[in-house]
Amino acid sequence: xxxxxxxxxxxxxxxxxxxxxxxxxxxxxxxxxxxxxxxxxxxxxxxxxxxxxxxxxxxxxxxxxxxxxxxxxxxxxxxxxxxxxxxxxxxxxxxxxxxxxxxxxxxxxxxxxxxxxxxxxxxxxxxxxxxxxxxxxxxxxxxxxxxxxxxxxxxxxxxxxxxxxxxxxxxxxxxxxxxxxxxxxxxxxxxxxxxxxxxxxxxxxxxxxxxxxxxxxxxxxxxxxxxxxxxxxxxxxxxxxxxxxxxxxxxxxxxxxxxxxxxxxxxxxxxxxxxxxxxxxxxxxxxxxxxxxxxxxxxxxxxxxxxxxxxxxxxxxx
Ligand SMILES: NC(=O)c1ccc[n+]([C@@H]2O[C@H](COP(=O)([O-])OP(=O)(O)OC[C@H]3O[C@@H](n4cnc5c(N)ncnc54)[C@H](O)[C@@H]3O)[C@@H](O)[C@H]2O)c1
Ligand SMILES: [Zn+2]
Numbered sequence: 194x195x196x197x198x199x200x201x202x203x204x205x206x207x208x209x210x211x212x213x214x215x216x217x218x219x220x221x222x223x224x225x226x227x228x229x230x231x232x233x234x235x236x237x238x239x240x241x242x243x244x245x246x247x248x249x250x251x252x253x254x255x256x257x258x259x260x261x262x263x264x265x266x267x268x269x270x271x272x273x274x275x276x277x278x279x280x281x282x283x284x285x286x287x288x289x290x291x292x293x294x295x296x297x298x299x300x301x302x303x304x305x306x307x308x309x310x311x312x313x314x315x316x317x318x319x320x321x322x323x324x325x326x327x328x329x330x331x332x333x334x335x336x337x338x339x340x341x342x343x344x345x346x347x348x349x350x351x352x353x354x355x356x357x358x359x360x361x362x363x364x365x366x367x368x369x370x371x372x373x374x375x376x377x378x379x380x381x382x383x384x385x386x387x388x389x390x391x392x393x394x395x396x397x398x399x400x401x402x403x404x405x406x407x408x409x410x411x412x413x414x415x416x417x418x419x420x421x422x423x424x425x426x427x428x429x430x431x432x433x434x435x436x437x438x439x440x441x442x443x444x445x446x447x448x449x450x451x452x453x454x455x456x457x458x459x460x461x462x463x464x465x466x467x468x469x470x471x472x473x474x475x476x477x478x479x480x481x482x483x484x485x486x487x488x489x490x491x492x493x494x495x496x497x498x499x500x501x502x503x504x505x506x507x508x509x510x511x
Contacts, residue, residue, distance in 0.1 A: 194384055198308065198391050200398050202328040206308065206387055210380065213335040219294050221267030224259065224280040226250065229272050229298055232341045237271070240264055244276065251275050251314045253323065259283055267292040270329075273299035273346070274306035278324070281312025285327030293329040298338045300350020304357070304386035307332050309394040309404075320415075326399055334387070336380050349426030351461045354382055356410055356433060357389050359454050360493060366453070370460040406497040410436055412490050413510070416479035421468045430463035439501060439509045440492040473510050477503065 198204040213236065223241035225233075230243045242259050244250040260283060268291060270280030277295055284293035297307035313324020339347065351369060358366030365382045368374065374382075397403035414432025418425055433454060440446035458465050480488060481503075488506050491497040 196384075196387055196391055198328065199395050200310070200328050202330070204308075204310075204328045204330060204332065206332040206334065206391070208334040208336070208380070208384055208387065210335060210337050210376070213296055213333055214337040218271055218296060219267070219269055219331075219333070220265075221269040221292070221294060222263050222265040223269045223271055224276055224283070225271040226273070226276050229276070233271075233338075239269075244279065246275075248275055248315070251279050253314055253316070255279060256282060256314050260287060263287050263291075267294060269294045269296060270307075271296045271298065273297070273302045277302050277307050278312045278321070279314055281310070281327060281329065282314055282324050284329075285312060285325045290327065293327065295329045295332045297332065297334060299342055300339060300347055300383075301353055303334050303336070303339075303383050304350060305353050305390055305407075307334075308387060308390045310398070311400070328398075334383060336376065336383060339379065345424065348461060348463065349424055352410075352426035352430045352433075352458070352463055354386055355454065355457050355461075355463075356407075356429065357386050358457065359433065359437075359450070360406060360409060361389050363389065366457055370457050402498065406491050406494065408489075408491040408497070409433060409493075412436060412480055412488070413476070416476045417468065417471075419479060420472070420475055423464075427464050430458050431465055431467055434458070434465045435467065435509060436490055436492065439490065439506060440496070442505055442509060443499075443501065445492050445496050445499075467510065471510065473507060476510060477507060480506070 194208040196206040217238055218236050220239050223237050226244050226246040228246040242262055244255055268280050268284040270277045284291050295307040297303045310326045310328040313321045316322035363385050365385045368378045393404050410429040410433035413435045414429035418428035437446045437451045455465050488501045490499045490501055
């Protein structure tokens with residue numbers, strides 16, 4: 194399966210089981226993390242740089258370190274979203290931009306982060322504050338690589354998959370809820386998410402409006418993720434439900450949509466309730482500082498830059 198992303202720098206996505214696992218990575222300067230290196234070192238034949246697995250590696254420090262090691266005209270990002278975001282930023286700035294190939298290995302990266310060109314690193318606590326939008330030339334998706342992805346990380350990915358399901362009424366939402374996902378189901382889900390992401394990127398490559406739709410679940414989600422030490426998937430799972438309840442109060446979202454989403458999230462073991470000891474003031478403060486003093490939400494395809502009064506948000510979080 195091939196999908197072309199029609200941005201001015203054309204990008205090709207190839208989705209095929211085994212294309213990396215049973216072969217080798219493309220030639221280039223490979224950036225990967227310690228976990229991937231552990232499982233797949235045999236696939237790497239060219240120069241490489243291995244970062245420590247984890248979000249902390251998305252740092253300016255690593256950015257500078259790696260820049261000083263690059264010795265090829267192609268960067269190959271082999272890993273999850275952390276590796277992809279860091280490697281993409283390096284490729285986009287080294288010599289004012291060199292060839293970039295994304296080889297995503299996590300469900301998050303295969304369905305979302307490797308597509309669309311957003312890259313970057315964190316500036317201390319500030320997530321994704323430094324980066325560019327720079328399209329890879331090629332994205333190689335090999336679902337076989339998911340076989341080594343830890344269950345917990347797979348679940349994080351499913352939260353984002355379910356997000357697409359709500360936003361675009363995708364048929365795969367039903368698949369996600371089925372007890373055991375077969376290899377074929379997973380491929381269907383990946384293809385569907387890729388198509389949705391491509392549609393968003395083609396409409397709004399530079400994140401000026403429509404692409405904000407992907408923030409659904411993330412306004413509340415991001416705040417509780419930081420405060421309650423939740424995984425990103427858990428946080429946006431709860432965030433999506435709370436945001437739909439806010440949307441319901443505003444008359445945008447109907448109860449049936451909330452029920453559907455709750456069922457899908459619960460069926461894969463994701464949480465939907467806020468922490469019992471929630472400090473509403475603290476959560477509101479983070480949500481506000483994140484959005485320049487206002488509460489902005491994305492609910493669906495029509496309402497993705499929607500401002501909501503503090504009182505309404507507070508009521509729904511209580
Ligand atoms: N650029 C974008 O558009 C975009 C979109 C969504 C998320 N992101 C970013 O992506 C990051 C999250 O992505 P993620 O969840 O992939 O994080 P990650 O890269 O940290 O991967 C999660 C964990 O899974 C391990 N892993 C990945 N693939 C594996 C495999 N096949 N086998 C064994 N272990 C594997 C990694 O080593 C890591 O420990 C965040 O930094 C987020 O900001 C970016
Ligand atoms: Zn997310």
